Amino acid sequence: MQSPLAISIALSLMLAATPARADTALDKIKDRGQLSVCYGGFESPGFAYLDQAGKPAGLTWDLIVDLHQRVGAAVGKPLKLNLVRITPVNRIIFVKQGRCDFMVTSLLDTPERRREIDFASPGFYSAxxxxxxxxxxxxxxxxxxxxxxxxxxxxxxxxxxxxxxxxxxxxxxxxxxxxxxxxxxxxxxxxxxxxxxxxxxxxxxxxxxxxxxxxxxxRLPWGVALKKNEPELKQLLGSIVERWHRERFIIGLEHKYQLPPNVWAQQMAERYAVKVSAR
Structure with a gap:
């Protein structure tokens, strides 16, 4: 019969040999109670700008607000929103370095960019x-x-x-x-x-x-961008974007901000509506 000391040593060795579970991006978001989003500022009329009252408005701004709410619901707690300003020069670097949890801008999803960062699928708009x-x-x-x-x-x-x-x-x-x-x-x-x-x-x-x-x-899609190797966050973001298309949320924002119709966004709305009805 093994002594208590021998059992304790054996358990310690077993625990040491078991790989520690790395916290996922969603775990880290929940722990700090804050969602960090990279954005391109408020100089894009119709997409991200300050209205006459000086309040943020626009299609991509409303998408950030919706993501903030839905990610908070997914982790089970209200989250503070931290905006990280980026430029066309540093935006890929900021995402790769994890300075934000994800980025919502007019960044086009291309194979070259996917070699450096990841994109939630599907995209949410196009250009x-x-x-x-x-x-x-x-x-x-x-x-x-x-x-x-x-x-x-x-x-x-x-x-x-x-x-x-x-x-x-x-x-x-x-x-x-x-x-x-x-x-x-x-x-x-x-x-x-x-x-x-x-x-x-x-x-x-x-x-x-x-x-x-x-x-x-x-035409290339605009995608919600995030650093590589964050499958849980990527899946959550993709499911939210699918819901935007299915519920014609983006089409509604085009009308709200009087944006020219984006044919690709219309096609995506129709595709996901058909996908749901076929289930």
Whole structure:
């Protein structure tokens, strides 16, 4: 018969040999009672901006608010919301480093980006490449841009593919610098997401002389981004996005903020409605 000391030693050895369970992202969120979300600021009319009362508003802002509530319900406690401001230059780095639990912006989900960070599936919105220029500038096809300088944000996913198609692209740090370059005549046009340009055309009087010239055929999804190896959080975020589509929540936000209809979002709403009815 083993002595109590021998049994105690044996149990200690067994516990030491058993791998400790690593806390998941959801465990950490619950423990600290706070949800940290990376966002791009409030300078995107229709998507994330400050209303006349100085309060946050917009489609992506409302999605952040909904995620805050639903993640709190999933972990079983109210959570404080901590917003982490990012820029196009540092947003991938911040997500990789875990400076936020996830990011909700106009970040496009691409295979290249999936090598560095993860995305909840499905995506929640979409964008295509668009060319924006003075109304007086004759641009009727992509061929009209061959050999001419087109400006774009340096972090845009459209830079490389359109350079490969023969466009000469001058890269700038951000959206504001791109549009100043076009206004100054340093570029014949700018290229970026059609979603952003549509709102500038409608809301910014200083750009009343400009218009959308071309929209690319390929659409890419905007995704809720998070660091790799967080399967529980990724699954939860994906289920919430599915619910947005199924309940036409995003379509409702488009109407609320008078955004141009996003055909891809409409298709996703129809797909998930059919998916539920087929069960």
């Amino acid at each position: 295509a490449a668009a060319v924006f220029a003075l109304k007086s500038t004759r641009i009727e096809s992509w061929a009209d841009l061959q050999g001419k300088t087109v400006c774009a944000p340096a972090a845009s996913v459209w830079v490389r593919p359109y350079e490969a198609k023969g466009l000469k692209i001058a890269a700038f740090p951000g959206f504001a610098e791109v549009h100043k370059a076009v206004a100054d005549g340093r570029c014949v046009a700018s290229i970026g997401d059609d979603t952003g340009y549509a709102r500038i055309k409608e809301d910014n009087h200083s750009w009343s002389g400009f218009e959308l010239k071309l929209i690319g055929d390929e």
